[in-house]
Amino acid sequence: MGRWEPNAQSRLRQAAMDLYAERGFDQTTVAEIAERAGLTERTFFRHFADKREVLFAGSERLQALLLKSVAESPLLSEAAAGPAALAAVAAAFEVAAADYFPPVEYSRQRQRVIDANPPLQEREVAKMDRISAALAGILRERGVGDLAAALAAEAGTGAFKVAFTRWVADPADGSLLGHVREAIAELRTLLPATA
């Protein structure tokens, strides 16, 4: 980002989100996004590959953050059993929830755009599925058994999805971290009584 384009990326992101909300995702062009942001198309393409990437550019960084957290998790330092695996995944999502996400109003706006467009919904779901698969892979590298790794990744990612959905729908503006902690705690109550 040049000195003459302060906050270009966030201006482009907000301009895109406003236009997607006003006109619909399919009806918005990159030229319009750039114009709304007071920037050039060339600047847009320095920050995003296409108009869809404005919505999903963060997911690679999210995945990298989660994988790093699990790769370095002290919870997995000894016998890497299933409970430690789920705890490590939960802790990674808590770190991400605390540090990574934009303000709730932006996330809500993004969610409305995605909810209105089935191909974007499929992409969002596929993105979370890839994150789950990547988490299972790093758990296996840390010595967790194949089945436990896959289940811990699925359960933890599923709990995060539920928490995220509740966060963007929550009129009380609770924190994402609060929702993640609540979901993980509730997940823990689902199992023992029927074990």
Place this chain on the structure above:
Amino acid sequence: MGRWEPNAQSRLRQAAMDLYAERGFDQTTVAEIAERAGLTERTFFRHFADKREVLFAGSERLQALLLKSVAESPLLSEAAAGPAALAAVAAAFEVAAADYFPPVEYSRQRQRVIDANPPLQEREVAKMDRISAALAGILRERGVGDLAAALAAEAGTGAFKVAFTRWVADPADGSLLGHVREAIAELRTLLPATA
């Protein structure tokens, strides 16, 4: 299905799967599928909306079966708490695993086709996500709280996805039901030690 077209649907399905495996999904036409099955295109379209539906036609029936099972589950007859919700979802997937799925060799063939084609992968993932959302909905109708319903649906569906993946990858030809039971049992071990 007319008397003069015995097993037309399963013949079309197998012909499609063989062609998708030989040529790739994108390179196969409905005309070729019908010809391979010894049937007309018109017959194909009586059974499937398009060539993609050959792969996914079963998912509505699977979803209906799961919803019916949870809607009628005796596990939810009293206080519909989280553990009962997960147990009901697990039982529904066990019923489906026992009764619903085609032989493993067909499922393996289908999986190879899907694994080779990212848009089909996204559709498969989206299909399971819709099943999870529908299960959460029926649990809420049965009186389960919003958060517990969403988490039980996600955890149960996630365990099923893991079991299904292991089933089609399992060289020992174990039963899908066996894999589902193993995954649910393992899921139950993930939580207590870190509760």
